[in-house]
Amino acid sequence: MSALSRLLIASVTILLLAGCEDPFSDNSARNRGFIYCGPGQPNTFNPQLTDGGLTADALSSQLFDRLLQLDPNTYQPKPMLAQSWEVSPDGKEYTFNLRKSATFQVTDWFIPHRGLTAEDVVFSFERLIDPDHPFHKVSGGEYPWFDSMDFRGLVDNVAAIGQYQVRFTLSRPDVSFLSTLATTYAVVHSAEYAKHLLTSGTPGRIDTHPVGSGAFYLDEYQPHRYIRLKRHWGYWNGAAPMEQVVFDISTRGTGTFTKLITRECDVLSSPIASQLSVIEKNPDFVLASQTGMNVAFLALNTRHPALSELEVRQAISLAINRDALIQSVYYGTGTTATGMLPPMSWAYDSESTTAFDPQLALGLMAKAGYRHGFTVELLVPLTPKSYNPSPRKAAELIQSNLAAIGITVNIVAQEDINRKQLKQDPSNLDMVLTGWIADNGDPDNFLRPLLSCNAKFTGWNLSNWCNRYFDRHLDSAIATDVREDRREIYLQAQAILQDRMPLIPLAHGVHYQARNAKLQGITLSPFGDKSFANVSRSQ
Known part of the structure; x- marks a missing residue:
């Protein structure tokens, strides 16, 4: 168990309040809110410290606000805490004008004495980029998502130029910067709360006892049981209709699907494909779907003796029957991936193709010197996505497909990927079956965190692949705001991936969500972002 995990579990004991209502023992949560079932356990309540999971995917949007948010239809940034912004002609200065009505949450551990100002924005981002900042090394000092994007190298300075005005100065132009600030990782913390924690000698509580400006605040956390959020009455966009939201994170008794059917849960975040027909036939539930900005892929460790050979990587791609995957795993709901970018991306390469040709794969294996095959371990995170x-x-x-070309695959199953552990010892992996859900609509968000040289050193580039020519394409694409020019550069970058094949794209999935028919206002986003600020229950 990591030091951060131990700190979180130890420090949240103050939240385990004697006499608190158990949301599963009666209808207390359902009468005044709803119960959300989804996989995962939090190891922090600060999304800046995570590389995904429950905190970034669901909790972040309830507890915190960002400067910007993404429009679910256009995928473009729009106002949130920032009402407006200006960009300098050279593309290196971004000035944001903050709304004056945003307030921080009142919790059992802190009562704010002022509303949100530029000071809070400066604190939140200086912590990420300044190694000497008093909070930079708190909770481990690693910010995986931002490090994979080279955020520290991009942002030279964050400064308050007025009480409600803040300016970011970049080291280079980056037209994806606004989209970066709209992700669920780019949250704003309370600088006043941080000063209070420093004075009291408990800075780590900023990540375990959060104080944000979102529509809900953390009320109670029972590890491996539930997380209870309560309504933030002073929310700038109006108090949420629901008094509380309870996240069922337990593994007790039956699975999440059964909990939905038996009314123990009001929302099931990601039903699997085989459950969809049952949900659709039940008039008590609504099944919503969203074509996802996502991709499933097989990461190949290019340091592995056999996998370092291009012909072997090409053979693996040719040996995988993607159509069978779509039918057996996705039940026909997904689409075959021909590249990393999904069809809904404006930089999608519509001319790229994939093939299923085991005989050609066998020839490539022989050409690479592996006529008799080899053995690899395949790391498989079991949490459905x-x-x-x-x-x-x-x-x-x-495993079955690769056996046909002589590759023996030993499946190593675990709950999720421990990127920190893999970063410390990349030799621990041969292949990883994983994927990616975009944090915003910019193509850079698919390619840079997963395949850039910088991502190799942060543990996100699971292929251990570094190609400076590919990186130069990524840098060129964010240096211009001409969409057609950017698309052409991304097509060239994708051609490099097709040629070198450090990973094998498999499929693009559809995000499903099931809910009780009486709940209204729950929406789906292609980026996995979900806010419960407008959810209500009809009688």
Whole structure:
């Protein structure tokens, strides 16, 4: 268990309040809110410290606001805490004008004495970029998502130029910067709360006892049981209709699907494909779907003796029957991936193709000197995702496909990927069956965090692949704001991936969500972002 995990579990004991209502023992939560079922356990309540999971995917949007948010239809940034912004002609200065009505939450551990100002924005981002900042090394000092994007190298300075005006100065132009600030990782913390924690000698509580400006605040956390959020009455966009939201994170008793059917849960975040027909036939539930900005892929460790050979990587791609994956794992709901970018991306390469040709794969294996095959371990995170609703089943199909060309695959199953551990010792992996859900609509968000040289050193580039020519394409694409020019550069970058094949794109999934028919206002986003600020229950 990591030091951060131990700190979180130890420090949240103050939240385990004697006499608190158990949301599963009666209708206390359902009468005044709703119960959300989804996989995962938090190891922090600060999304800046995470590389995904429950905190970034669901909790962040309830507890915190960002400067900007993404329009679910256009994928473009729009106002949130920032009402407006200006960009300098050279593309290196971004000035944001903050709304004056945003307030921080009142919790059992802190009562704010002022509303949100530029000081809070400066604190939140200086912590990320300044190694000497008093909070930079708190909770481990690693910010995986921002490090994979080279955020520290991009942002030279963050400064308050007025009480409600803040300016970011960049080291280079980056037209994806606004989209970066709209992700669920780019949250704003309370600088006043941080000063209070420093004075009291408990800075780590900023990540375990959050104080944000979102529509809900953290009220109670029972590890491996539930998380209870309560309504923030002073929310700048109006108090939420629901008094509380309870996240069922337990593994007790039956699975999440059964909990939905038996009314223990009001919302099931990601039903698997085999459950969809049952939900659709039940008039008590609504099944919503969203074509996802996602991709499932097989990462190949290019340091592995056999996988370092291009012909072997090409053979693996040719040996995988993607159509069988779509039918058996996605039940026909997904689409075959021909590249990393999904069809809904404006930089999608519509001319790229994939093939299933085991005979040609066998020839390539022989050409590479592996006529008799070899053995590899395949790391499989078992938590279902919208890009892969049944990871074990997908792994078994890939195992069978690769056996046909002489590759023996030993499946190593675990709950999720420990990127920090893999970063410390990349030799621990041969292949990883994983995927990606975009944090925003910019193509850079697919390619840079997963395949850039910088991402190799942060643990996100699971292929251990570094190609400076590819990186130069990424840098060129964010240096211009001409969409057609950017698309052409991204097509060239994708051609490099097709040629070198450091990973094998498999499929694009559909994000499904099931809910009680009486709940209104729950929306889906292609980026996995979900806010419950407008959810209500009809009688």
